[in-house]
Amino acid sequence: MQTFLEAFLVPAIQAVVVVLLMLLAVAYITLLERKVIAFMQVRIGPNRVGPRGLLQPIADVVKLLLKEDIVPAKADRFVFWLAPILVTMTAIAALAVIPWAGTDATLHVLGYEIRPVITDVNVGIIYVLSISSIGVFGIVLGGWASHSKYPLLGGLRSAAQMISYEVPLGLAIIGALMIAETASTVKIVEWQARHTWLFWLQPVGVLLFYIAGVAENNRAPFDLPEAESELVAGFHTEYSGMKFAFFFLGEYISMIVVSALVVTIYFGGWLPITFGLGYLVPAIPAALSGAWGGPGVHLAFGVFWFALKTFLVLYVYLWLRATFPRYRYDQLMEVGWKFMIPVSLAWILFTGVALLAFDALAA
């Protein structure tokens, strides 16, 4: 029973901590988004609730919790309920394989082994892709169950958009997997610790992945499903109160997941940012990753670098939203099918040839 408890209890506690942290992070990302976009548009942004508006997210949560929950009379009640749960569930489940520190940060508490990742499955990256594609169902079902015109159109658009960009999303990672020879999220960072960030070897891959990720999350400039000027609020027009809040939460957690994946696959996960100085003086990355301390220190440094990088990648989402106008729907599909897919296929072939040539030269 010990092993079962160990396999169940430790991840359960980790999962609860991670989910609570994510809820807090999402709350403050919403404030950050409003502030950042306000400053980019020379406005002040929320500044009424608490000092500098810092309590705004809490006020928002309380407001959403106290709002009347309206289900349209013609809606399919069960599916109407199911949709926001699906969206949130898949977004949270995808967090399971994201490592936030190296294996040297494994803690031992009361005889239990606490690893700095909820679970390290050997197909971690494929798992994230597959579970996040289930999230499409939440949006489509939400649009369909509302029994209203705008949500239906929003849901259909969203389905077509998400499945179109799922293909380049998967193809973009292939190059990184070919080089690192693993699909595990932990091992791919360990490979980068031994060699270099995959970003330097896969610049096109990371661009394709990020663009597809933005489109997959229905974020600006690809936020067609909820284009307010033509579809009101898209698939969640009829949603209110807590059900709306969970569509919102799912979307923001998906943003964090995509950012964390970009960091894990291409930007060295929990490794410190050294601007290449590690090749000249190996002591610098060692000092910046807390090599002088015990597992606790490793954990603190790993989490710090991972959170910093994830935040920087996440910030680009907000930056894009303030910078670009929305795509037209036919342009969106054109970019997906006529640009992203051919380029990602060509990039796989290029990576393949370059890798074999390199291996032949090195041998």
Place this chain on the structure above:
Amino acid sequence: MTGYLPIAVMILIGAGLPLVAFGVSMLLAPRKPEPLKYTSYECGVEPTGGVRERFSIRYYVIAVLFVIFDVETIFLFPWAVRYRVLGWFGFVEMALFIGVLVLGYAYAWKKGALEWA
């Protein structure tokens, strides 16, 4: 398989969190039924026409293309992880596979399956 147990835990938490929040909201939120509140949103006017109508064939075409390409992507994953072991043999095999797919892709493009307007 113990590596997958935590994933089940995460899925349970992910499904439980919204359920608990819906419950709390049900207890706290006001409830003042009024017939007009429960009509479908239509910019303030009375809703006209049905919702379960036919929609553009484009969506079906995109769905079929997606199935083909997504299966291809899944085939690429195991190949990519073992690529450096397979060497040129693996490269030629996959180049043939992708080549066949690109032929189909070019055909779909030429037939206008990728045009939206």
